[in-house]
Amino acid sequence: MPSPNATFTELVTTTFRKHSKEIKDNLSKNNALLARLKAKGTRKEDGGLSIVEPLDYAANGTYQRYSGYDVLNVGASDVISAAEFQWRQIAINVVASGLELRTNSGSSRIINLVKSRMKNATRTFKNNFSADVYSDGTLPNQIGGLQVLVADTGQGTVGGIDSAVWAFWRSLVQSAAAPIQGGSGITPGSTTMESLMLPLWLALVRGDDHPDLIVADNNYFTFYEQSQTSLKRYTGEAGTATGGFSALKYKNADVIFDGGSGIPSNRMYFLNTDYLDLVVHTDADMAIMDEMKPYNQDAAVVPILWMGNMVCSNRSLQGLVKA
Numbered sequence: 001m002p003s004p005n006a007t008f009t010e011l012v013t014t015t016f017r018k019h020s021k022e023i024k025d026n027l028s029k030n031n032a033l034l035a036r037l038k039a040k041g042t043r044k045e046d047g048g049l050s051i052v053e054p055l056d057y058a059a060n061g062t063y064q065r066y067s068g069y070d071v072l073n074v075g076a077s078d079v080i081s082a083a084e085f086q087w088r089q090i091a092i093n094v095v096a097s098g099l100e101l102r103t104n105s106g107s108s109r110i111i112n113l114v115k116s117r118m119k120n121a122t123r124t125f126k127n128n129f130s131a132d133v134y135s136d137g138t139l140p141n142q143i144g145g146l147q148v149l150v151a152d153t154g155q156g157t158v159g160g161i162d163s164a165v166w167a168f169w170r171s172l173v174q175s176a177a178a179p180i181q182g183g184s185g186i187t188p189g190s191t192t193m194e195s196l197m198l199p200l201w202l203a204l205v206r207g208d209d210h211p212d213l214i215v216a217d218n219n220y221f222t223f224y225e226q227s228q229t230s231l232k233r234y235t236g237e238a239g240t241a242t243g244g245f246s247a248l249k250y251k252n253a254d255v256i257f258d259g260g261s262g263i264p265s266n267r268m269y270f271l272n273t274d275y276l277d278l279v280v281h282t283d284a285d286m287a288i289m290d291e292m293k294p295y296n297q298d299a300a301v302v303p304i305l306w307m308g309n310m311v312c313s314n315r316s317l318q319g320l321v322k323a
Contacts, residue, residue, distance in 0.1 A: 008101050009291040011114040012094050012302045016288045031130045032256040033146070036213050036273055043277045044285070045308075051085040051279050053159060053313045083159025083169075083313065087281070088143045090129070090306040092121050098298030121304065125286075131262035133310065145262075149276070149312040150269055150320050158315065172270075172319040174200040188219075188266070188323060190226035197224070197268070200319045201251060204270055209317055214255040216268040220321065221257035224248065224268075268321040275314035281307040 045051060064073050094117045104113045135145035148158060154173040155163040163169040174196055177185045181199040186192050197214075204211055216224065225248060247254035253270070263269075284307035292301045312318065 007105075007110055008096055008114065009300055009302055011110060012118065012291075013288055015114050015118055016094075016304065030126050031133055031261040032215050032258040033133055033213070033261075033271070034130070034278070036254075036271075037276065037278045040273055042285075043279045044282045045279055046282045050087065051309055051311055053083040053085065053277075053311050055081045055083055055313060081161075083161055083311070085144065085159050085279075085309045085311045087307055088141055088309050089284070090125070092125050092304050094118065094121050094302040094304065096300050098300075101300065125304075125306075129306075134262040134264065143309050145310060146269055147264065149310065149315065150271070150318045152320065152322060154320075158312065163315070169315050171315045172200060172203055174319065174321045176321070176323050188223055188321075190223050193220065193223040193227050196321050197250065197270075200270055200321060204272070204317055204319050206317065209272060209274070210251070211253045211270040211272050211317075211319070213271045213273050214250055214253050214268060215258045215263060215271065216255065217263045217265050218257055218259035219266055220268040221255070221259070224250070224255060266323045270319035270321070272314070272317040275312055275317055277311050277313075279308045279311055284308075 064070075066072060094114075096113065096117065100113065101110075104110050132143050133145050134147060135142055136147035136151075137144035144158070148156065150171045151158075152173065154170045157163070158169065161169045172180070174180050176188050176196060179186055179196065179199065180203065186196060188196065201211065228248060247256045249255065284305045287305050289303040289305060292303065293299065294301065
């Protein structure tokens, strides 16, 4: 007969593998931004020292109007660069002491123990990762969330590129205190929200490129919804926001509140998700590892690992409304 420890760890691995997709779904359902990134497809990478995002950052300088025998410009144009994002790792462990294993050695009790441990691990990962998606990346080994990619200042060194030096690598900031359209400050509210949103929207449109997702904290979403009292149009059809989120529309973008997921207060992010990715390593996408036993403890540990980062390939098409 297998030992209680072996039974426990076998149940942990089979339980996790059976429900791993459900766990990822529950994670995305907790966060509107994650739901959209997942709907567009999470990018998988199988290795490399870092995550590299190629950037088309400048126009080709050889464009020339000419006549007859004019000499053509055949000089090289440096138009491609890359942003480099570091891998970030997350681990959460399903742990049981020898005492717990032996006192829960009956089959039904072991199953209950596994379910409670897995439920706790899943909830803990979901809550912490949802906060990381909006983070400023300042905690040790934390992924760079929206406060990095679409910073409050619009600048910062992101992906190894200093936006104070390279203007193309700055996100746009619509500050209510100093609006990009000029004039005096605007107090955000139901009657003024669209006067903050429209100038930012227009600045972020480039041909067919435009924001497709606007995520707001509860305050700014409330202001926007109240401004649409007679015009409200909710949408939840496929291709907008999955996972049960109700979305209003602004132009061609879904407007979703993401309060409680880690979004900072009084923020509304205008996102072009064609240029945002959640990159995950193929071997560490909530991967369950073999059981480990500490040499100096009577316990069993089963690690669950994630490795990846949030990346951006065009910051200039991302924007933020803030106070």
